[in-house]
Amino acid sequence: MRIAVPNKGRLHDPAMELLESAGLHAVDGADRKLYADTVDPEVTLLFARAADIPEYVSDGAADAGITGLDQAREADTGNIESLLDLGFGQCRLVLAAPEDGDIRSVADVAGKTVATEFPNIARQYFEERDVEVDVVEVSGATELTPHVEMADAIIDITSTGTTLKVNRLAIVDEVLSSSVHLFARDDVADDEKVQQVVMALRSVLSADGKRYLMMNAPEARLEEVRDVIPGLGGPTVMNVESERGDGADGDAAGEDDAMVAVHAVVDERDVFETINELKSVGASGILVTEIERLVE
Numbered sequence: 001m002r003i004a005v006p007n008k009g010r011l012h013d014p015a016m017e018l019l020e021s022a023g024l025h026a027v028d029g030a031d032r033k034l035y036a037d038t039v040d041p042e043v044t045l046l047f048a049r050a051a052d053i054p055e056y057v058s059d060g061a062a063d064a065g066i067t068g069l070d071q072a073r074e075a076d077t078g079n080i081e082s083l084l085d086l087g088f089g090q091c092r093l094v095l096a097a098p099e100d101g102d103i104r105s106v107a108d109v110a111g112k113t114v115a116t117e118f119p120n121i122a123r124q125y126f127e128e129r130d131v132e133v134d135v136v137e138v139s140g141a142t143e144l145t146p147h148v149e150m151a152d153a154i155i156d157i158t159s160t161g162t163t164l165k166v167n168r169l170a171i172v173d174e175v176l177s178s179s180v181h182l183f184a185r186d187d188v189a190d191d192e193k194v195q196q197v198v199m200a201l202r203s204v205l206s207a208d209g210k211r212y213l214m215m216n217a218p219e220a221r222l223e224e225v226r227d228v229i230p231g232l233g234g235p236t237v238m239n240v241e242s243e244r245g246d247g248a249d250g251d252a253a254g255e256d257d258a259m260v261a262v263h264a265v266v267d268e269r270d271v272f273e274t275i276n277e278l279k280s281v282g283a284s285g286i287l288v289t290e291i292e293r294l295v296e
Protein backbone atom coordinates (compact mmCIF):
# COMPACT_ATOMS: atom_id res chain seq x y z
CA MET A 1 0.00 0.00 0.00
CA ARG A 2 1.31 3.44 -0.93
CA ILE A 3 0.35 6.52 1.09
CA ALA A 4 0.97 9.98 -0.38
CA VAL A 5 2.17 12.47 2.25
CA PRO A 6 2.86 16.24 1.86
CA ASN A 7 6.56 16.56 1.01
CA LYS A 8 7.04 19.95 2.71
CA GLY A 9 5.14 22.87 4.09
CA ARG A 10 3.02 23.00 7.21
CA LEU A 11 1.40 19.60 6.72
CA HIS A 12 4.60 17.52 6.41
CA ASP A 13 5.71 17.37 10.05
CA PRO A 14 2.32 16.71 11.68
CA ALA A 15 1.55 14.05 9.05
CA MET A 16 4.87 12.27 9.68
CA GLU A 17 4.45 12.51 13.46
CA LEU A 18 0.99 10.99 13.26
CA LEU A 19 2.18 8.13 11.03
CA GLU A 20 5.05 7.50 13.41
CA SER A 21 2.77 7.41 16.46
CA ALA A 22 0.61 4.93 14.57
CA GLY A 23 3.63 2.66 14.21
CA LEU A 24 4.46 3.55 10.60
CA HIS A 25 7.95 4.99 11.02
CA ALA A 26 9.73 5.90 7.79
CA VAL A 27 12.96 3.93 7.66
CA ASP A 28 14.89 5.70 4.90
CA GLY A 29 13.11 9.03 4.57
CA ALA A 30 16.11 11.24 3.86
CA ASP A 31 15.38 14.80 2.74
CA ARG A 32 14.26 15.26 -0.86
CA LYS A 33 13.48 11.59 -1.38
CA LEU A 34 10.29 10.83 -3.25
CA TYR A 35 9.69 7.53 -1.50
CA ALA A 36 10.31 6.08 1.94
CA ASP A 37 9.78 2.55 3.17
CA THR A 38 8.22 2.13 6.56
CA VAL A 39 8.77 -0.44 9.29
CA ASP A 40 5.71 -2.17 7.84
CA PRO A 41 6.93 -3.94 4.68
CA GLU A 42 3.49 -3.51 3.11
CA VAL A 43 3.40 0.28 3.49
CA THR A 44 5.44 2.78 1.45
CA LEU A 45 5.24 6.56 1.72
CA LEU A 46 5.31 8.76 -1.35
CA PHE A 47 6.04 12.47 -0.92
CA ALA A 48 4.13 15.01 -3.01
CA ARG A 49 2.74 18.56 -2.93
CA ALA A 50 -0.40 18.78 -0.81
CA ALA A 51 -2.29 20.11 -3.84
CA ASP A 52 -1.25 17.15 -6.03
CA ILE A 53 -2.09 14.40 -3.54
CA PRO A 54 -5.77 13.94 -4.56
CA GLU A 55 -4.65 13.36 -8.18
CA TYR A 56 -1.95 10.90 -7.10
CA VAL A 57 -4.54 8.87 -5.21
CA SER A 58 -7.13 9.15 -7.96
CA ASP A 59 -4.70 8.05 -10.69
CA GLY A 60 -3.34 5.09 -8.73
CA ALA A 61 0.17 6.44 -8.07
CA ALA A 62 -0.83 6.06 -4.41
CA ASP A 63 -3.71 4.18 -2.76
CA ALA A 64 -4.26 6.65 0.04
CA GLY A 65 -3.19 10.20 0.76
CA ILE A 66 -2.99 12.73 3.56
CA THR A 67 -4.04 16.24 2.58
CA GLY A 68 -6.53 19.04 3.20
CA LEU A 69 -10.22 18.63 2.46
CA ASP A 70 -9.91 21.86 0.45
CA GLN A 71 -7.43 20.17 -1.89
CA ALA A 72 -9.66 17.14 -2.35
CA ARG A 73 -12.65 19.37 -3.11
CA GLU A 74 -10.62 21.44 -5.57
CA ALA A 75 -9.30 18.37 -7.41
CA ASP A 76 -12.85 16.99 -7.60
CA THR A 77 -11.65 13.64 -8.95
CA GLY A 78 -14.90 11.84 -8.17
CA ASN A 79 -13.20 8.59 -7.11
CA ILE A 80 -11.57 9.33 -3.78
CA GLU A 81 -13.19 9.37 -0.37
CA SER A 82 -12.31 10.60 3.09
CA LEU A 83 -11.66 7.76 5.55
CA LEU A 84 -10.67 9.79 8.60
CA ASP A 85 -10.45 13.39 9.78
CA LEU A 86 -6.90 13.68 11.16
CA GLY A 87 -7.72 16.77 13.21
CA PHE A 88 -4.92 19.12 12.12
CA GLY A 89 -4.56 21.77 9.39
CA GLN A 90 -7.86 23.34 10.39
CA CYS A 91 -8.63 26.37 8.28
CA ARG A 92 -11.47 28.06 6.44
CA LEU A 93 -11.77 28.98 2.80
CA VAL A 94 -13.46 32.39 2.73
CA LEU A 95 -14.66 35.02 0.33
CA ALA A 96 -12.97 38.27 1.38
CA ALA A 97 -12.89 41.83 0.05
CA PRO A 98 -11.23 45.15 0.97
CA GLU A 99 -12.46 46.41 4.36
CA ASP A 100 -13.16 49.89 3.05
CA GLY A 101 -14.78 48.77 -0.23
CA ASP A 102 -18.44 48.24 -1.09
CA ILE A 103 -18.52 44.44 -1.23
CA ARG A 104 -20.58 43.31 1.78
CA SER A 105 -22.33 40.19 0.46
CA VAL A 106 -21.90 37.51 -2.19
CA ALA A 107 -24.36 39.36 -4.47
CA ASP A 108 -22.12 42.44 -4.43
CA VAL A 109 -19.43 40.44 -6.26
CA ALA A 110 -21.62 40.06 -9.40
CA GLY A 111 -19.79 41.22 -12.53
CA LYS A 112 -16.50 41.53 -10.65
CA THR A 113 -13.21 39.62 -10.54
CA VAL A 114 -12.25 37.10 -7.83
CA ALA A 115 -8.69 35.80 -7.45
CA THR A 116 -8.05 32.38 -5.89
CA GLU A 117 -5.83 29.32 -5.69
CA PHE A 118 -9.07 27.30 -5.74
CA PRO A 119 -10.77 28.09 -9.09
CA ASN A 120 -12.98 24.98 -9.17
CA ILE A 121 -14.35 25.51 -5.67
CA ALA A 122 -14.82 29.22 -6.46
CA ARG A 123 -16.72 28.62 -9.71
CA GLN A 124 -18.98 26.07 -8.08
CA TYR A 125 -19.63 28.38 -5.14
CA PHE A 126 -20.74 31.29 -7.36
CA GLU A 127 -22.72 29.03 -9.71
CA GLU A 128 -24.72 27.64 -6.78
CA ARG A 129 -25.58 31.21 -5.80
CA ASP A 130 -26.33 32.35 -9.35
CA VAL A 131 -23.70 35.06 -9.19
CA GLU A 132 -21.69 35.72 -12.36
CA VAL A 133 -18.05 36.50 -11.66
CA ASP A 134 -14.73 36.33 -13.43
CA VAL A 135 -12.54 33.84 -11.53
CA VAL A 136 -8.79 34.40 -11.90
CA GLU A 137 -6.40 31.67 -10.78
CA VAL A 138 -3.25 32.66 -8.88
CA SER A 139 -0.70 30.39 -7.21
CA GLY A 140 -0.03 32.30 -3.99
CA ALA A 141 -0.06 35.68 -2.22
CA THR A 142 -3.74 35.94 -3.15
CA GLU A 143 -4.31 38.62 -0.49
CA LEU A 144 -2.26 41.06 -2.55
CA THR A 145 -4.45 40.94 -5.68
CA PRO A 146 -7.20 43.39 -4.59
CA HIS A 147 -4.51 46.00 -3.87
CA VAL A 148 -2.93 45.82 -7.31
CA GLU A 149 -6.27 45.97 -9.16
CA MET A 150 -5.99 42.37 -10.27
CA ALA A 151 -9.17 41.43 -8.43
CA ASP A 152 -12.08 42.93 -6.48
CA ALA A 153 -12.29 40.07 -4.00
CA ILE A 154 -10.53 36.80 -3.17
CA ILE A 155 -11.36 33.28 -2.05
CA ASP A 156 -8.49 32.16 0.16
CA ILE A 157 -7.48 30.21 3.23
CA THR A 158 -7.64 31.82 6.64
CA SER A 159 -6.93 30.38 10.07
CA THR A 160 -5.84 33.00 12.61
CA GLY A 161 -7.09 35.82 10.37
CA THR A 162 -3.77 37.66 10.58
CA THR A 163 -2.99 37.65 6.86
CA LEU A 164 -6.42 39.05 5.97
CA LYS A 165 -6.10 41.71 8.64
CA VAL A 166 -2.66 42.97 7.66
CA ASN A 167 -3.91 43.18 4.08
CA ARG A 168 -7.04 45.10 5.19
CA LEU A 169 -9.44 42.47 3.91
CA ALA A 170 -12.71 41.49 5.58
CA ILE A 171 -14.51 38.15 5.42
CA VAL A 172 -17.70 38.34 3.34
CA ASP A 173 -18.70 34.66 3.56
CA GLU A 174 -17.35 31.22 4.46
CA VAL A 175 -16.97 28.95 1.45
CA LEU A 176 -15.61 25.78 3.10
CA SER A 177 -14.35 24.59 6.45
CA SER A 178 -11.31 22.34 6.04
CA SER A 179 -8.95 20.06 7.93
CA VAL A 180 -6.53 17.36 6.96
CA HIS A 181 -8.03 13.94 6.19
CA LEU A 182 -6.84 10.51 5.14
CA PHE A 183 -8.27 9.87 1.67
CA ALA A 184 -8.31 6.64 -0.31
CA ARG A 185 -9.42 5.63 -3.77
CA ASP A 186 -12.91 4.12 -3.76
CA ASP A 187 -11.78 0.76 -5.12
CA VAL A 188 -9.24 0.18 -2.31
CA ALA A 189 -11.02 1.92 0.58
CA ASP A 190 -12.26 -1.37 2.03
CA ASP A 191 -9.01 -3.30 1.59
CA GLU A 192 -7.74 -4.93 4.75
CA LYS A 193 -4.43 -3.06 4.76
CA VAL A 194 -6.11 0.31 4.22
CA GLN A 195 -8.51 -0.39 7.07
CA GLN A 196 -5.60 -1.44 9.32
CA VAL A 197 -3.95 1.92 8.68
CA VAL A 198 -7.23 3.73 9.43
CA MET A 199 -7.53 1.84 12.71
CA ALA A 200 -3.93 2.60 13.69
CA LEU A 201 -4.35 6.31 12.95
CA ARG A 202 -7.69 6.40 14.77
CA SER A 203 -6.09 4.81 17.84
CA VAL A 204 -3.54 7.66 17.98
CA LEU A 205 -6.28 10.28 17.67
CA SER A 206 -8.32 8.55 20.40
CA ALA A 207 -5.34 8.61 22.78
CA ASP A 208 -4.73 12.31 22.16
CA GLY A 209 -5.58 14.35 25.26
CA LYS A 210 -6.02 11.23 27.41
CA ARG A 211 -3.99 10.01 30.39
CA TYR A 212 -3.72 6.60 32.03
CA LEU A 213 -4.12 6.51 35.81
CA MET A 214 -2.95 3.64 38.00
CA MET A 215 -3.49 3.50 41.74
CA ASN A 216 -4.08 1.36 44.77
CA ALA A 217 -7.43 1.73 46.46
CA PRO A 218 -9.14 0.14 49.48
CA GLU A 219 -11.48 -2.55 48.19
CA ALA A 220 -14.10 -1.38 50.65
CA ARG A 221 -14.23 2.03 48.97
CA LEU A 222 -14.24 0.81 45.39
CA GLU A 223 -17.69 2.20 44.67
CA GLU A 224 -16.56 5.68 45.68
CA VAL A 225 -13.47 5.31 43.47
CA ARG A 226 -15.68 4.27 40.55
CA ASP A 227 -17.84 7.35 41.06
CA VAL A 228 -14.79 9.61 40.76
CA ILE A 229 -13.59 8.06 37.49
CA PRO A 230 -15.89 8.73 34.54
CA GLY A 231 -13.63 6.42 32.46
CA LEU A 232 -13.88 4.70 29.19
CA GLY A 233 -16.23 1.83 29.99
CA GLY A 234 -15.25 2.15 33.66
CA PRO A 235 -11.95 1.39 35.42
CA THR A 236 -10.11 -1.94 35.37
CA VAL A 237 -9.84 -3.44 38.87
CA MET A 238 -7.26 -6.04 39.91
CA ASN A 239 -6.49 -7.71 43.19
CA VAL A 240 -3.14 -6.84 44.76
CA GLU A 241 -2.01 -10.00 46.49
CA SER A 242 0.77 -8.46 48.60
CA GLU A 243 -1.54 -5.73 49.83
CA ARG A 244 -4.36 -7.97 50.98
CA GLY A 245 -5.35 -7.51 54.57
CA ASP A 246 -3.11 -9.38 56.95
CA GLY A 247 -5.39 -9.14 59.90
CA ALA A 248 -2.80 -7.07 61.81
CA ASP A 249 -5.43 -4.52 62.76
CA GLY A 250 -7.67 -7.14 64.21
CA ASP A 251 -9.74 -7.89 61.07
CA ALA A 252 -9.85 -11.28 59.59
CA ALA A 253 -7.24 -11.49 56.80
CA GLY A 254 -8.44 -10.14 53.43
CA GLU A 255 -11.28 -8.10 54.80
CA ASP A 256 -11.63 -4.34 55.44
CA ASP A 257 -8.09 -3.27 54.63
CA ALA A 258 -7.77 -5.25 51.42
CA MET A 259 -6.39 -3.17 48.55
CA VAL A 260 -7.03 -3.41 44.83
CA ALA A 261 -5.19 -1.90 41.85
CA VAL A 262 -7.32 0.35 39.70
CA HIS A 263 -6.42 1.45 36.17
CA ALA A 264 -8.43 4.02 34.21
CA VAL A 265 -8.29 6.36 31.20
CA VAL A 266 -9.23 9.98 31.91
CA ASP A 267 -9.22 13.24 29.98
CA GLU A 268 -6.00 15.18 30.44
CA ARG A 269 -7.96 18.22 31.59
CA ASP A 270 -9.68 16.21 34.35
CA VAL A 271 -6.47 14.72 35.79
CA PHE A 272 -5.85 17.35 38.48
CA GLU A 273 -9.34 17.26 39.91
CA THR A 274 -9.64 13.48 39.60
CA ILE A 275 -6.40 12.92 41.56
CA ASN A 276 -7.62 15.11 44.43
CA GLU A 277 -10.93 13.29 44.55
CA LEU A 278 -9.23 9.91 44.39
CA LYS A 279 -7.02 10.77 47.35
CA SER A 280 -10.05 11.83 49.34
CA VAL A 281 -11.62 8.39 48.83
CA GLY A 282 -8.45 6.61 50.01
CA ALA A 283 -6.50 5.96 46.79
CA SER A 284 -2.72 5.93 47.08
CA GLY A 285 0.34 5.36 44.88
CA ILE A 286 -1.37 7.21 42.03
CA LEU A 287 0.61 7.08 38.79
CA VAL A 288 -0.24 9.18 35.70
CA THR A 289 1.18 8.20 32.31
CA GLU A 290 0.77 9.23 28.68
CA ILE A 291 -1.03 6.96 26.26
CA GLU A 292 0.48 6.38 22.86
CA ARG A 293 -2.45 4.62 21.25
CA LEU A 294 -5.93 3.61 22.30
CA VAL A 295 -7.56 0.85 20.27
CA GLU A 296 -11.29 0.67 21.04
Ligand SMILES: Nc1ncnc2c1ncn2[C@@H]1O[C@H](COP(=O)(O)OP(=O)(O)OP(=O)(O)O)[C@@H](O)[C@H]1O
Binding pocket: 008, 009, 010, 011, 050, 051, 067, 068, 069, 070, 071, 089, 090, 091, 157, 158, 159, 160, 178, 179, 180
Ligand atom coordinates in the same frame (compact mmCIF):
# COMPACT_ATOMS: atom_id res chain seq x y z
N1 LIG B 1 -2.82 29.06 7.58
C1 LIG B 1 -3.22 27.79 7.56
N2 LIG B 1 -3.66 27.19 8.68
C2 LIG B 1 -4.05 25.90 8.67
N3 LIG B 1 -4.04 25.13 7.57
C3 LIG B 1 -3.61 25.67 6.44
C4 LIG B 1 -3.18 27.02 6.37
N4 LIG B 1 -2.79 27.27 5.10
C5 LIG B 1 -2.97 26.13 4.44
N5 LIG B 1 -3.47 25.16 5.22
C6 LIG B 1 -3.80 23.78 4.84
O1 LIG B 1 -2.61 23.23 4.30
C7 LIG B 1 -2.80 22.83 2.96
C8 LIG B 1 -1.53 23.03 2.20
O2 LIG B 1 -1.22 24.40 2.09
P1 LIG B 1 -0.21 24.89 0.98
O3 LIG B 1 -0.45 24.13 -0.30
O4 LIG B 1 -0.25 26.36 0.94
O5 LIG B 1 1.12 24.36 1.49
P2 LIG B 1 2.01 25.01 2.58
O6 LIG B 1 2.09 24.03 3.69
O7 LIG B 1 1.56 26.36 2.91
O8 LIG B 1 3.38 25.04 1.85
P3 LIG B 1 3.74 25.92 0.60
O9 LIG B 1 2.66 26.95 0.43
O10 LIG B 1 5.06 26.48 0.98
O11 LIG B 1 3.81 24.91 -0.51
C9 LIG B 1 -3.97 23.67 2.50
O12 LIG B 1 -4.63 23.06 1.41
C10 LIG B 1 -4.85 23.73 3.73
O13 LIG B 1 -5.60 22.55 3.84
Ligand SMILES: O=P(O)(O)OC[C@H]1O[C@H](OP(=O)(O)OP(=O)(O)O)[C@H](O)[C@@H]1O
Binding pocket: 140, 141, 142, 143, 156, 157, 158, 159, 160, 161, 162, 163, 164
Ligand atom coordinates in the same frame (compact mmCIF):
# COMPACT_ATOMS: atom_id res chain seq x y z
O1 LIG C 1 -5.15 33.38 8.79
P1 LIG C 1 -3.68 33.15 8.84
O2 LIG C 1 -3.25 32.46 10.10
O3 LIG C 1 -2.90 34.41 8.61
O4 LIG C 1 -3.27 32.12 7.68
C1 LIG C 1 -3.70 32.31 6.36
C2 LIG C 1 -2.55 32.27 5.40
O5 LIG C 1 -1.86 31.02 5.48
C3 LIG C 1 -1.67 30.51 4.17
O6 LIG C 1 -0.54 31.03 3.59
P2 LIG C 1 0.90 30.37 3.72
O7 LIG C 1 1.55 30.81 4.98
O8 LIG C 1 0.78 28.90 3.53
O9 LIG C 1 1.68 31.00 2.51
P3 LIG C 1 1.52 30.64 0.97
O10 LIG C 1 0.59 31.67 0.41
O11 LIG C 1 2.90 30.76 0.46
O12 LIG C 1 0.98 29.25 0.85
C4 LIG C 1 -2.90 31.01 3.43
O13 LIG C 1 -2.69 30.98 2.03
C5 LIG C 1 -3.09 32.39 3.99
O14 LIG C 1 -2.34 33.34 3.26
Ligand SMILES: [Mg+2]
Binding pocket: none
Ligand atom coordinates in the same frame (compact mmCIF):
# COMPACT_ATOMS: atom_id res chain seq x y z
MG1 LIG D 1 0.63 27.80 1.94
